[in-house]
Amino acid sequence: MRNLSIFIGLVTVLGLIIWGVLRFEPNYQKDRTEEEGSELDVNCDNNSNSNKLIAYNLATYFVKKLLKEPTTTEFPNSKEKLKHIKYLGHKRYRVDSWVDSQDTYGAMTRRRFSCIFKRDGSRVRKEIFSIEEYGYIPNKK
Numbered sequence: 168m169r170n171l172s173i174f175i176g177l178v179t180v181l182g183l184i185i186w187g188v189l190r191f192e193p194n195y196q197k198d199r200t201e202e203e204g205s206e207l208d209v210n211c212d213n214n215s216n217s218n219k220l221i222a223y224n225l226a227t228y229f230v231k232k233l234l235k236e237p238t239t240t241e242f243p244n245s246k247e248k249l250k251h252i253k254y255l256g257h258k259r260y261r262v263d264s265w266v267d268s269q270d271t272y273g274a275m276t277r278r279r280f281s282c283i284f285k286r287d288g289s290r291v292r293k294e295i296f297s298i299e300e301y302g303y304i305p306n307k308k
């Protein structure tokens with residue numbers, strides 16, 4: 168019975184390792200406009216707060232894809248987020264904001280990012296996306 172438990176444990180660990188390797192994705196900036204996040208169907212015709220927050224949440228998706236430790240991210244609160252989003256007209260939004268996350272050494276760093284989205288039919292397309300390569304340690308109060 169003990170040998171069976173050890174065998175099941177080893178098979179489980181090996182399966183998790185294989186799953187992790189298959190899901191591994193290099194941590195560099197790629198344009199994922201068509202593959203990921205482009206099927207969001209939202210009403211972007213007005214300057215409502217809900218549409219602004221949807222645009223912000225889509226931007227956070229792209230930010231998290233590029234960070235080494237995406238589970239440690241901290242974005243501004245909802246009230247501050249609204250100050251970082253601008254409706255450009257013609258179904259376009261611009262998000263200029265920041266994210267705090269741990270670097271490879273465990274220090275929390277702040278990186279600025281910018282993104283422009285445009286609604287094209289039933290798709291939301293990422294037109295521009297940039298994020299600072301290196302952050303700085305924020306002065307938390």
